[in-house]
Amino acid sequence: MRVYRAALGVALIISCAVLAGVGYYRVDSSIPSVIRLRADTEQSFSFGVPATAELVSASLQNKSNIPEGEVVLDLRETVTFKNVVDNAYSLDVKLFGVLPLKQVGIQVVDETELIPVGVPVGIYMESQGVLVVGTGEFQTREGQTVSPARYILQSGDYIRSLNGKEIDRKEDFIRRIGESGGAPQIITVERRGELLDLEVVPQQNVNGEYKIGIWVRDSAQGVGTMTYVDAEGNFGALGHGINDVDTGSLMEIHDGTIYKTQIISIHKGRVGDPGEMTGMIVYSDENILGDITCNGKEGIFGNCNTEGLALTNNKPLPIGLKQEIQKGDAQILCTVDGEAKYYDIRITALHLDHDNVNRGIELLITDPELLRETGGIVQGMSGAPILQNGKIIGAVTHVLVNDPAKGYGIFIETMLERSNSPQ
Numbered sequence: 001m002r003v004y005r006a007a008l009g010v011a012l013i014i015s016c017a018v019l020a021g022v023g024y025y026r027v028d029s030s031i032p033s034v035i036r037l038r039a040d041t042e043q044s045f046s047f048g049v050p051a052t053a054e055l056v057s058a059s060l061q062n063k064s065n066i067p068e069g070e071v072v073l074d075l076r077e078t079v080t081f082k083n084v085v086d087n088a089y090s091l092d093v094k095l096f097g098v099l100p101l102k103q104v105g106i107q108v109v110d111e112t113e114l115i116p117v118g119v120p121v122g123i124y125m126e127s128q129g130v131l132v133v134g135t136g137e138f139q140t141r142e143g144q145t146v147s148p149a150r151y152i153l154q155s156g157d158y159i160r161s162l163n164g165k166e167i168d169r170k171e172d173f174i175r176r177i178g179e180s181g182g183a184p185q186i187i188t189v190e191r192r193g194e195l196l197d198l199e200v201v202p203q204q205n206v207n208g209e210y211k212i213g214i215w216v217r218d219s220a221q222g223v224g225t226m227t228y229v230d231a232e233g234n235f236g237a238l239g240h241g242i243n244d245v246d247t248g249s250l251m252e253i254h255d256g257t258i259y260k261t262q263i264i265s266i267h268k269g270r271v272g273d274p275g276e277m278t279g280m281i282v283y284s285d286e287n288i289l290g291d292i293t294c295n296g297k298e299g300i301f302g303n304c305n306t307e308g309l310a311l312t313n314n315k316p317l318p319i320g321l322k323q324e325i326q327k328g329d330a331q332i333l334c335t336v337d338g339e340a341k342y343y344d345i346r347i348t349a350l351h352l353d354h355d356n357v358n359r360g361i362e363l364l365i366t367d368p369e370l371l372r373e374t375g376g377i378v379q380g381m382s383g384a385p386i387l388q389n390g391k392i393i394g395a396v397t398h399v400l401v402n403d404p405a406k407g408y409g410i411f412i413e414t415m416l417e418r419s420n421s422p423q
Contacts, residue, residue: 031075031093032352034105036321036413042082045323047075051101053091072097081106112416113316114228114392116385118333118340121237122259122281123300124221125292128252129158129190130170131244133215138205149200149212156247157189159216164188168254170218177202178210185212190252217244220251223261223279225334225383226311227395227415229304235290238299238383239395239410240358256292256302259283266336269375269404277336277380297357298410298418299383299395312340319412320391322352322360330363332396334384336373343367347388348406358397361386361409376404385412 030049037043055071073079075093091104134155137147159167163186167173177185180202187198202210224238237258241250261279269275281287289308294301304311314333327350331342349362363386365376374381377399386394386409394409 030352031102031104032322033102034107035081035091035323036107036109037081038111038321039108042080043321043323044078044080046078049075051075051093051095052097053079053093053104055089056092057089109321109413112230112319114230114319114412115312115316116228116314116333116387116392117226117235117312118384119226119311119335120223120261120263120277120279120380121226121289122221122261122279122283122287123224123237123242123256123292124219124259124281124283125242125251125256125295125300126168126219126254127158127217128254129160130167130173130216130218131247131249131251132157132159132189133217133244133246136213136215138211138213140203141206141208146203147213148203149214152198152200153187153189153212153214154191156244156249157191158252159187159189160195161188162186168218170216173216177212180210182210215246217246220244221281223263223277223281223380224300225381225396226258227299227383227385228392228412229309229312231316233304233309234301235304235308236299236301236383236395236415239397239415240299240382241295241297242300250297251295253292253295256295256300258289258292258302258308260287260289260307263335263338263380266374266378268373269378269399271402271404274399274401274404275375275378277374277378279380294418296418298415301418314340317387318391319416320388320393321413322350322411324391325350325361325388325393325411330386330388330393332363332384332386334370334381334396336370342387343370345386347386357414358410359408360411360414361394363396363407363409365405365407371405374404377407378404 053073089106093101095101132153135150137145161167162176182202184199184201189196200212202212205211226235226237229235243250259281261281263277264280265278267276290302290304292300292302327347330345330347332345333342344367346364346366348364351360382397384396385392392412394412397410398408400406
């Protein structure tokens with residue numbers, strides 16, 4: 001009986017700990033890590049969580065004239081900010097007013113207008129260095145099975161140089177390994193932000209060619225949707241980064257270009273099958289729409305040329321910040337039949353946490369025409385701008401595989417945060 005009671009007590013403690021952890025996470029994810037405010041305006045937030053937030057100086061350099069503990073907000077109630085003009089303050093949030101939860105930055109942003117695009121583009125990117133996709137084996141002339149690079153190079157490594165000389169293209173790397181004569185090669189790779197010098201000894205395969213037994217890639221291509229163009233001709237697209245298909249890692253870009261593309265077929269989405277738009281891309285100079293300068297987890301960004309700027313005749317619209325978005329009716333702008341059109345959706349949930357980069361908006365396709373044409377959200381639609389109440393509020397990013405009518409979007413302010421940061 002004592003053992004049973006002890007086990008029951010332990011189970012109860014574990015259950016309480018799990019529930020507390022889940023509750024802590026839910027409260028944390030309900031509060032953004034950054035609150036963006038328009039200067040000299042009144043804006044309200046409804047967090048509805050059992051926490052308090054004390055207004056404090058954002059840094060030691062920004063001395064607050066508010067005494068400690070003077071301004072404490074109850075996040076169970078609607079919080080209103082009035083006439084904030086600078087970024088000098090932040091909020092220290094405490095669960096139940098006691099347990100430290102997080103610090104929330106306050107950023108004052110200028111009024112911003114963007115042109116919504118919603119047009120598919122072809123994407124071609126060259127990586128920064130040569131990406132190691134994986135290692136493998138091969139047969140030597142003597143019939144031995146060898147794998148010279150195994151346990152030395154890893155999937156996801158970026159090869160920066162060979163014997164001290166820079167490497168940009170995989171053809172150059174393969175040629176120089178082939179000319180090595182079997183001498184040890186010093187390969188400099190970037191692995192999780194750290195540069196490493198690794199020695200690999202090439203061996204001859206059955207054809208007498210020197211190899212080290214790796215698969216490499218230096219480029220990626222595909223189709224996505226352009227989200228917006230700003231007043232300076234800068235664009236944002238996709239709403240998520242381009243990852244290598246084999247390693248899953250975000251590609252480090254050396255050079256990139258967007259091209260005109262024409263959607264030639266649509267594979268409708270079904271349960272278990274997200275569907276896809278297939279585009280025809282002709283990689284020629286006359287089809288270039290602009291340059292890609294950044295591949296980040298928030299999307300791809302760059303500069304449009306004259307042809308790229310002519311993609312849309314839409315008028316610029318203001319952006320909608322997180323606190324201005326409401327659950328309910330909205331629209332997306334996308335192209336499925338050769339022309340960008342607005343289609344009805346419903347926003348079903350919002351996740352304000354700053355760390356929830358690409359899935360801050362949950363949405364449901366409700367437009368009968370779009371459901372008939374595509375079945376919902378399909379691959380290639382990523383980047384379609386989301387609009388509500390005359391404002392651009394985000395971009396489509398993902399589809400739910402078990403229900404292609406449902407998906408996720410990124411907040412437009414999150415995309416702009418990346419596009420405005422140093423590249």
